[in-house]
Amino acid sequence: MADDEMTPKERFHAALRQEPVDRIPITGITQTGTVDLMEACGAYWPEANQKAEGMVKLAWAAYEVAGIESVRVPFDVYIEGEAAGGELYKWKKDNQPMMKKYAIETPEDVDKYEPPDPKRDGRMPEVLKAIEMLVPKAEKVNIPIISPVFAPFSLISLSLVNMVNVMMWLKTDPDLYHKLAKKAVETGVIYAEALIDAGADTIFYNGGADGTVKLDDFLKISQPYSSEGAKKIREMGAYVVYHSCANVKHLLKDMADIEGIHCISVSQEVDMKESRELVGDKVALAGNVDPTYTLVKGTPEKVKEEAKYCIESGTDVLCPGCGWGPTTPLENMKALVAAGHEFGKMARLARK
Numbered sequence: 192m193a194d195d196e197m198t199p200k201e202r203f204h205a206a207l208r209q210e211p212v213d214r215i216p217i218t219g220i221t222q223t224g225t226v227d228l229m230e231a232c233g234a235y236w237p238e239a240n241q242k243a244e245g246m247v248k249l250a251w252a253a254y255e256v257a258g259i260e261s262v263r264v265p266f267d268v269y270i271e272g273e274a275a276g277g278e279l280y281k282w283k284k285d286n287q288p289m290m291k292k293y294a295i296e297t298p299e300d301v302d303k304y305e306p307p308d309p310k311r312d313g314r315m316p317e318v319l320k321a322i323e324m325l326v327p328k329a330e331k332v333n334i335p336i337i338s339p340v341f342a343p344f345s346l347i348s349l350s351l352v353n354m355v356n357v358m359m360w361l362k363t364d365p366d367l368y369h370k371l372a373k374k375a376v377e378t379g380v381i382y383a384e385a386l387i388d389a390g391a392d393t394i395f396y397n398g399g400a401d402g403t404v405k406l407d408d409f410l411k412i413s414q415p416y417s418s419e420g421a422k423k424i425r426e427m428g429a430y431v432v433y434h435s436c437a438n439v440k441h442l443l444k445d446m447a448d449i450e451g452i453h454c455i456s457v458s459q460e461v462d463m464k465e466s467r468e469l470v471g472d473k474v475a476l477a478g479n480v481d482p483t484y485t486l487v488k489g490t491p492e493k494v495k496e497e498a499k500y501c502i503e504s505g506t507d508v509l510c511p512g513c514g515w516g517p518t519t520p521l522e523n524m525k526a527l528v529a530a531g532h533e534f535g536k537m538a539r540l541a542r543k
Contacts, residue, residue, distance in 0.1 A: 274313030402437030
């Protein structure tokens, strides 16, 4: 915008460092693929989830068509699990794929498991190619490039192993879980390094499974391994945004103590004002407009109202509380962007 004093990339990274900004960043931290954007750019799921060229077109449409101030690839969360030998199904234009078969089904599989090679396995090479293609485009307009990596507990329980088995092993053979968790840290770090080398500047460290456990368990099975991975990723020069799904109010204060992270992406189930009170200024916060009831089902007016509330309540990056729903109307994406421009100087970091 003509009156902006910072580029989108400068603004976003300053916000993650909790430094003053000219207004709130309007960044696509979570997935941005929608049917309206697919129709606008001619790149559709599932192909745009599978091949670099489609990924690039759809990611760029979020910036060029909707006005989101970043690009993010890929659009689904199962890259690592599929590359490790898992199988996906339910590939459709208007919904994300799901795990059909997990790479690890038995204790013996844990011993045999080795982290995938990002340059060889599954769709990882296509993601790297997409990032490399996006770099010159993003550099011209100074927008950040974001890519997701699963945090260890979430990689295990959402992408490598059936959640039922994970919970059973935690009760009957916790050493087995911890053996796999160490390998999960390595998996994420190896993949993140490849993404960063390709040109990603920000890693979306997905801790989406944390909301399924109590605080005591989080402190034992998730937080230490996430800290280990996030520290290593940050040391590579990337910004690290830790994502939480579901109601993690009981975890949020301790989640902010994960070493290496710059920011927590807060799910819509936790009020932004409460989130800010819980974490103080330990980390930046991102979110958390409701992606379903507001962005998919609401009106542009409702979107702007909720976005304004999030800004006033302490978010540092304006975005949905989870991924943009594939059926989100384009007018609602644009309404969120408009709200960021209209109310963005109310953000706490813009008032510093």
